[in-house]
Amino acid sequence: MSTWIAEAAAIFAKDWRSELRTRFALNTLGLFALTTLVVVSFALGPIGASPLAPAVLPAVLWIILLFAATAGLPRLFVAEEETHTATALRLTATPSALFCGKLAFGLTLIAAIELLTTPLFLILVQLRVDSPGLLVATLAIGGYGLATASTLVATMVAQARGKATLFAVLLFPVLVPLLIMAVALTRQAVAGEAAGVALTELLLYDASVTVASLMLFPAMWNP
């Protein structure tokens, strides 16, 4: 295993080891997702069969995922700054490996939230998905974009004051294109339509955010 991959893997393993002992992000994300899900489900009821459902419910699903992510992912770098462990990391970790290790941790958190939220949401609102494969692909590609953009913005705000507000203000404009494409693709998955060009556009969004993150991260992380 190359040393770069070993570094990223060490950061990923360290973050999960700390997380499993403190359960900070898991509890925050999980409770937020579940609470929102229950409220939405009780408010809307089993409306999956109504004509409006395929248009509205995909947007509701992605709003739940977005707010669950923004509740937990800023901690990725903020915790390192607040507990002063960032100094030791700056002196030891290769910036790109650090970013990828943190991104991998964020990705697994998002994946866990998607795995918890999506099936429950579909069951509670009784929404039928005609193309489950497209839904899984959309959740995977959209989740990756959500995690990458959140990790990048978490780096930006880590050393600032008013982190939570700044995180939301900076993150939402970056995520608007992703959310529009992800909602459109989820609608297509529900209706059983072919993915078309939207899937490629979502992949291009992910690629752009990844390249931008890897280019910007070293300058943002180091003085």
Next chain:
Amino acid sequence: MNPPPTRLRFAGLHRRFGKLAVLAGVSGEAVSGQVLLVTGANGSGKSTLLRCLAGLLAPDAGEIELAEEGRPVAAGERRFRVGYLAPDLAFYEALTTLENLRFFARLRRVDPARAAALLDRVGLPHDRAAGALSSGMLQRLRWCWAVLHRPAVLLADEPFQNLDDPGCRVARELLDEQLERGLAVVANPAHLQLPRVASHVDLDR
């Protein structure tokens, strides 16, 4: 004549925080086997100087040169070559002392077995969470972290604070070993009785 294995030289360092000028034209130099002692009152800029030397803070003006075997080390690489020990250095509180050091050993590409050996050397338990360490034990862990990768340059900011007599003894042994392989810059409010102090930067002047 062969160049010294390691040479650290800084000249005309300036650093401001807003309107406050913390460093104003600070210069110094040390080579392998030597200690450069930095003294000054609280707030005189000792920690800022060490953070600049470590590459954690960019000076507003001035030069910092680290050379190994006569070859200059790139500014971006400097942070990976130094050992840094400072009061604000913290560890992952949910992880044990051994898990913390092993994690950084993997990042430093050092044999993880050295982590356990260093903990034994300074008398720290392997299985105590970093968040449950006393201030003296935390200082011992900082020493382990700083010399984990056998750095050529040790930047030590108040390295003996909170240590009891046995802790001070082992810290001085580690400092002696550091001077066998490289140099050390030691910052302290008062003048310490240290071996091989070759130069002195007094930030109160």
